[in-house]
Amino acid sequence: MSGREYVHGYTGREAERLRDQAETLTGLLHGDTRYPAGSEVLEAGCGTGAQTVILARNSPEARITSIDISAASLDAARARVLAEGMKNVTFRAGDIYDLPCPPGSFDHIFICFVLEHLAEPLRALERLRPLLRAGGTITVIEGDHGSAYFHPDSPRARRAIGCLVDLQREMGGNALIGRELYPLVTGAGYRDVRVSPRTVYADATRPDLVQGFTRLTFTAMVEGVGEDAVGRGMMSREDWEQGIRDLYRTAEPDGVFCYTFFKATGRR
Numbered sequence: 001m002s003g004r005e006y007v008h009g010y011t012g013r014e015a016e017r018l019r020d021q022a023e024t025l026t027g028l029l030h031g032d033t034r035y036p037a038g039s040e041v042l043e044a045g046c047g048t049g050a051q052t053v054i055l056a057r058n059s060p061e062a063r064i065t066s067i068d069i070s071a072a073s074l075d076a077a078r079a080r081v082l083a084e085g086m087k088n089v090t091f092r093a094g095d096i097y098d099l100p101c102p103p104g105s106f107d108h109i110f111i112c113f114v115l116e117h118l119a120e121p122l123r124a125l126e127r128l129r130p131l132l133r134a135g136g137t138i139t140v141i142e143g144d145h146g147s148a149y150f151h152p153d154s155p156r157a158r159r160a161i162g163c164l165v166d167l168q169r170e171m172g173g174n175a176l177i178g179r180e181l182y183p184l185v186t187g188a189g190y191r192d193v194r195v196s197p198r199t200v201y202a203d204a205t206r207p208d209l210v211q212g213f214t215r216l217t218f219t220a221m222v223e224g225v226g227e228d229a230v231g232r233g234m235m236s237r238e239d240w241e242q243g244i245r246d247l248y249r250t251a252e253p254d255g256v257f258c259y260t261f262f263k264a265t266g267r268r
Helices: 012-024 026-030 052-058 071-083 121-131 155-170 177-187 207-223 226-231 237-249
Strands: 040-044 063-068 089-093 106-112 132-143 149-151 191-202 256-267
Touching (some): 012 207, 040 052, 040 121, 052 089, 121 132, 121 177, 132 177, 155 226, 155 237, 177 191, 191 207, 207 237
Parallel strands (some): 040 106, 063 089
Antiparallel strands (some): 132 256, 149 256, 191 256
């Protein structure tokens, strides 16, 4: 994926966070993503395979081609799929703006947590559209960090999230892209576009979400950019550390955390 800068880095801990995120959100984000037997499916930007195994598990008789520009990510994705014993995925190296596939190669295209890291998300969607057969579908899933709200509220925690948004913007990405999916997908020429919000609500009655999302997914993601944020003078170390403590505080028995993902579907 040309032009993609990954603000969270490519560490082993980040790979674990992506796996935690995928497993925690499987039902919310992917429960209605299933492809018929014999379908040709392109996963554009598979990363380390956190979403790939879910796609393959949900559609075991579809043929999935998963593409990424990072050789290291592809190696990790292959290993993950192999460990799961899945046989319906083929991995290829490729640039999302210029994939080595003939027009009309796929029945369906799936993109998850990729557009937020691209400098030109509209162009990526435009370049992918000819790869669909007539009537083929695209599914795009993105988050929106501006949708996060929580109790107890904390100005430092909100500023820490804002630092992540600012850092991603500096790298050419957009951590607020979820709210833009409808104009992006329609602007790229897809028809019958529908966007549905998928809200995570975590409180003490939902301990799996408190652990899997509030702690291990969202707060861990923000915490991971701390050195960059402090090093660039976006926050003092004291304020940053307090902001992260306050985010973890929302995972306590009286805490609440909310976040909204957006899932768009369209047709060629």
